[in-house]
Amino acid sequence: MKTRVLGNSGIEVSEIGLGCMGMSHAYGPVSDRKEMVDLIKKSLELGCNFFDTAVVYGLENEKFIGCALSQNRSQAVIATKFGIVGQKIVDGQPVNILDSKPESIRKQVEASLKRLNTDYIDLYYQHRVDSNVEPEVVAQVMDDLICEEKIRSWGLSNPPLDYLIKAHEVCPVSALENQYSLLWREPEKEVFDLCKKLNIAFIAYSPLGNGFLTTKYSKDYNYPEGDFRNFMSRFKHDVMDVNEKVLDLVRYYASLKEVTPAQIVLAWELAQRQFIIPIPGTRKIHRLEENIASSDVVFTNKELREFNDALSQIDVDESFF
DSSP: OOEEEOGGGOOEEESSOEEOGGGTSSBSSOOOHHHHHHHHHHHHHTTOOEEEOOGGGOHHHHHHHHHHTTTSGGGOEEEEEESEEEEEEETTEEEEEEOOOHHHHHHHHHHHHHHHTSSOEEEEEEOSOOTTSOHHHHHHHHHHHHHTTSEEEEEEESOOHHHHHHHHHHSOOOEEEEEOBTTBOGGGTTHHHHHHHHTOEEEEESTTGGGGGGTOOOTTOOOOTTBGGGTOGGGSHHHHHHHHHHHHHHHHHHHHHTSOHHHHHHHHHHHHOTTEEEOOBOSOHHHHHHHHHGGGOOOOHHHHHHHHHHHHTSOOOOOOO
């Protein structure tokens, strides 16, 4: 597995990471602990050493990682998050409860350290911006935690860019985590240029479009109870019809290079910028192996140019929620 660097932190990670959200959140029932521990251990054996979790994914999620990596902690790079301390229902919809006050952050980091069974976190994200706390205040807490060796680096997830810039001036931000895929290319407009300028890694969640880009899911697919794809705009029939042309392009290149559609999608993403690190999620070892093998799929300059030219001719529906 080739590696990439988490921005200005100097921390090396596998160029494809493992997003752990789906093990206990958003995709149906919580997974069996032993199965997920085995999967995380297998990931490390295969060369994928970058693991992404968060408190809001359920307390079990961090525990999966803590249990799996207890004997190999130094070989792994763990990213977790602070800032979302709960959820409430408003008009029938879940709404995040945010708290990034310094005293709250300190409580959150200690709780995560305990669940992760470690004495340091490699990458600590602010999961969502708390409008009641200035970016400079949050960044100063991160600087203090780095000095105390409780975290090695920090990042931001889906922040306004002016917030990121202000925070970065106080304590350098090492990673920015946003959605990015063939179905959601918004970061190409401004975010990538800023990442390059400030030497910040871009961690891409949902690189497979919540599974849509694997070509596995038809309009008649029955998702399990508790799977948020039952309600996502991305999986509504009319949106899927529009985006079928993207799948046709993926299938063509998968056939051309004799690999799977998922491998083409991840290889395309890796080829876009050297600072992009996709973190596809899975609960299945054979899918884990498939995703990790994407690191070996290489586009020539000509293939990449032709792929992107073809993609630019497709009217993609970027509906998400």
